[in-house]
């Protein structure tokens with residue numbers, strides 16, 4: 191079974207991802223793949239630099255993610271341009287990784303994709319788990335984790351579908367407002383229900 195793990199920015203996907211890995215379930219993280227494909231020499235690096243200019247690079251040539259983020263989260267057209275360059279490459283690489291893991295014999299594989307619904311990637315997965323928190327807590331956790339200003343938080347929230355909307359498209363929802371142990375319990379209940387706990 192391929193499980194899509196989604197949510198919103200700072201809703202707790204990586205936190206749940208870690209719990210899945212602790213259970214022996216492999217997770218392919220779209221944010222990590224998105225970083226890999228823009229390393230110097232990788233297929234999307236040149237396209238991004240050609241499109242956004244040398245000013246989105248550091249002196250050593252690597253991508254200045256802070257600068258690129260400031261551009262694309264404040265301009266929808268530029269965000270779409272970046273998405274058009276990166277999303278097909280990310281999708282392709284994730285599909286290859288799934289193939290490799292299947293060959294290794296894994297029966298359950300998780301794809302952690304923040305923009306699963308926005309980027310219409312739901313056909314990559316069989317079931318969907320949404321990691322949900324309310325928007326005020328999302329603002330707080332995002333601000334605490336990344337030290338963003340109020341405005342930086344708002345533009346990032348606006349770049350995604352509201353979490354409340356996403357609930358209706360998910361097979362299961364994990365409420366991540368409370369203790370990590372509560373979150374883990376909800377996750378394990380879902381995995382048992384879907385019969386995909388490797389150790390059970």
Ligand SMILES: CC(C)(COP(=O)(O)OP(=O)(O)OC[C@H]1O[C@@H](n2cnc3c(N)ncnc32)[C@H](O)[C@@H]1O)[C@@H](O)C(=O)NCCC(=O)NCCS
Pocket residue numbers: 198199200220221224255256258259262269272273276280303304305349350
């Ligand atoms: C704009 C970039 C350079 C900012 O990098 P930065 O290191 O600051 O953030 P990071 O990549 O860790 O992303 C943090 C979170 O931002 C959100 N986010 C990222 N990209 C986007 C986007 N295009 N639209 C909406 N939300 C996004 C996601 O919730 C993600 O988990 C980077 O996010 C990027 O390359 N985005 C485009 C690729 C993409 O869509 N990635 C999301 C996974 S498919």
Ligand SMILES: Nc1ncnc2c1ncn2[C@@H]1O[C@H](COP(=O)(O)OP(=O)(O)OP(=O)(O)O)[C@@H](O)[C@H]1O
Pocket residue numbers: 197198199200201202203204205206221304331332334335366367368369370373
């Ligand atoms: N149940 C919880 N209680 C307290 N803090 C939490 C809880 N779950 C997550 N956090 C914290 O909230 C922040 C966001 O969590 P996490 O990084 O897992 O989110 P994410 O969905 O992966 O974010 P992104 O999409 O930006 O990568 C982190 O600082 C994390 O430590």
